Amino acid sequence: MRPGATPPRVEPVPVDADAQTVAVLAEAFADYPALRYVIGPAGAAFQERLAALLGFFVAARRARGEPVLGVRSGEAWVAVALATLPDAVASPATLDDARERTWALLGANARARYEDLGERWGRLLVREPHVHLNLIGVRKADRGRGLGAALVRAVVQRSIAHPTSRGVSLSTETEANVGFYRALGFELRGTLEVGPGVRSWVMFRPT
Ligand SMILES: CC(C)(COP(=O)(O)OP(=O)(O)OC[C@H]1O[C@@H](n2cnc3c(N)ncnc32)[C@H](O)[C@@H]1OP(=O)(O)O)[C@@H](O)C(=O)NCCC(=O)NCCS
Numbered sequence: 270m271r272p273g274a275t276p277p278r279v280e281p282v283p284v285d286a287d288a289q290t291v292a293v294l295a296e297a298f299a300d301y302p303a304l305r306y307v308i309g310p311a312g313a314a315f316q317e318r319l320a321a322l323l324g325f326f327v328a329a330r331r332a333r334g335e336p337v338l339g340v341r342s343g344e345a346w347v348a349v350a351l352a353t354l355p356d357a358v359a360s361p362a363t364l365d366d367a368r369e370r371t372w373a374l375l376g377a378n379a380r381a382r383y384e385d386l387g388e389r390w391g392r393l394l395v396r397e398p399h400v401h402l403n404l405i406g407v408r409k410a411d412r413g414r415g416l417g418a419a420l421v422r423a424v425v426q427r428s429i430a431h432p433t434s435r436g437v438s439l440s441t442e443t444e445a446n447v448g449f450y451r452a453l454g455f456e457l458r459g460t461l462e463v464g465p466g467v468r469s470w471v472m473f474r475p476t
Pocket residue numbers: 270297298405406407408411412413414415416417418419440441442443445446447448449452
């Protein structure tokens with residue numbers, strides 16, 4: 270952020286802006302290695318498939334009442350983050366239906382790759398209660414203005430305010446992001462190959 274600039278205002282994103290949340294994430298994750306690996310290479314249908322999976326992730330946060338945070342530029346949401354709180358929330362039946370519909374669209378092979386990836390991430394899982402930063406994305410035109418950092422700090426605040434949370438975990442599949450998170454107090458917990466040519470860096474920020 271430029272010295273003297275107003276700090277970005279992080280707010281809960283209202284449900285009626287979910288389509289914008291998905292659009293911001295779909296732009297941010299268009300080239301993202303883990304999602305390319307799970308749902309297939311770039312091609313005509315890639316963005317549509319990506320939006321379907323991201324739409325499911327957003328629906329999951331809504332169904333469980335978990336944080337969907339964002340920053341606006343004017344009226345438009347341009348940066349968003351999804352997080353999971355430590356309290357285990359049962360998956361409502363409507364979400365199970367949405368999950369099945371999503372994987373029916375994306376295919377059994379994509380589902381198998383996703384589940385394998387989840388199993389590999391599980392090996393580096395943080396065991397103590399914590400907040401997980403699932404996804405964070407900033408519109409290309411709005412990067413480098415401190416919006417991503419403001420969102421991460423807001424998720425860290427959720428952990429600090431939570432009675433049992435011991436910190437914030439995340440994984441990134443882009444090595445360049447490791448420096449961004451280190452600067453925000455995250456330490457590297459481990460790194461592993463999660464798919465052919467796809468590496469994951471698992472990080473934790475104690476609070
Ligand atoms: C990663 C991402 C969320 C960062 O958001 P952003 O709003 O551009 O980042 P900020 O402007 O808040 O950057 C904060 C600081 O981190 C630095 N920074 C940003 N990206 C960095 C990187 N990849 N490596 C090292 N430092 C980085 C900035 O220079 C800035 O430093 P400064 O405060 O000294 O100027 C954004 O680039 C993005 O959406 N990327 C694509 C999707 C993605 O990779 N998401 C994360 C998946 S884990």
